[in-house]
Amino acid sequence: DTPDWLIIEDKRAILIEVKQSVIYLEAKKWGDLAKIQNDLKKTIGSAVKQLWEFEQDIKSGYYSELNCLSDVEIVEKIVVIYDISYFLNSTLRDQVRSINPNIPNDYHWHTISIADFEYFIGIAGNKIFYSLEQKRINKDNDVMDFRDYYARICSQDEINNPYLSQVYDSFFDELGLKNE
Numbered sequence: 001d002t003p004d005w006l007i008i009e010d011k012r013a014i015l016i017e018v019k020q021s022v023i024y025l026e027a028k029k030w031g032d033l034a035k036i037q038n039d040l041k042k043t044i045g046s047a048v049k050q051l052w053e054f055e056q057d058i059k060s061g062y063y064s065e066l067n068c069l070s071d072v073e074i075v076e077k078i079v080v081i082y083d084i085s086y087f088l089n090s091t092l093r094d095q096v097r098s099i100n101p102n103i104p105n106d107y108h109w110h111t112i113s114i115a116d117f118e119y120f121i122g123i124a125g126n127k128i129f130y131s132l133e134q135k136r137i138n139k140d141n142d143v144m145d146f147r148d149y150y151a152r153i154c155s156q157d158e159i160n161n162p163y164l165s166q167v168y169d170s171f172f173d174e175l176g177l178k179n180e
Contacts, residue, residue, distance in 0.1 A: 001050045012129060013069070014076040015054065017047040018114075022085040022092065037099050044088075044111055045096045047079040052103055076132040077109040084113045090143040108136060116146040118164060123150055 005016035021043055027035035055074055058066050085092070088111035097103060110132065112120065124131035135141045141149055 002054055003051060007128065008072060009129060011072050013072045013074045014078060014129065014132065015051050015074055016078045016080060017051055018080045018082075019043045019047050020082050022081050022083060022088070022111075037095060040092065040095050041099045043081070044079050044092065045100045048077075048096055048103055048107070048109055049100060051077045051079075051109060052107055075129060076136070078117075078132070079109055079111045080114055080117050081111065082114055084115060086145060088112065088145050093143075110135070110146075112146045120146050120150060122163060123154060 003015040004018045007014040007016070021039070023036050023039040023043070026032075027039045057063055058069050058072075058074075061067065061070065081088075093109075093111065097105065120131070121128065135144075135146075135149055141152070144152070
């Protein structure tokens with residue numbers, strides 16, 4: 001399995017794997033720890049395992065199809081999920097590690113909802129490598145969910161994604177509902 005997306009720039013790469021959910025409805029409704037752990041294993045855990053194995057496949061040189069990536073340094077890994085959740089980069093990251101002992105303790109990834117990812121991309125722009133690195137290297141920032149992180153480092157004006165704001169305004173203007 002390969003990641004869903006790769007962003008490559010100057011011999012550096014960001015791997016992106018997309019999953020639908022963090023946990024499924026039953027676990028959300030009842031908060032049963034065993035169900036949460038089982039769901040995490042299938043969702044974020046599966047994504048992290050897939051990213052880690054992909055990196056190992058590149059390093060091993062076993063698959064000639066991946067040789068084009070042999071001189072690319074994978075600097076960041078991101079798991080993007082559809083639903084909004086909390087504690088993705090702290091408590092839930094720790095849970096994923098505990099249920100998947102094959103992933104080394106020093107293996108790092110970010111988890112982010114698609115909504116937050118869209119805003120983060122709008123804020124980071126072409127500095128996405130730098131922005132992810134800055135979040136990762138500061139321990140306090142690293143464990144924060146992305147919405148909390150960029151609320152901390154950006155002013156309210158910077159949080160707005162210019163492209164999404166334009167689409168939003170255009171949509172509601174066409175309906176005759178101006179955002180005032």
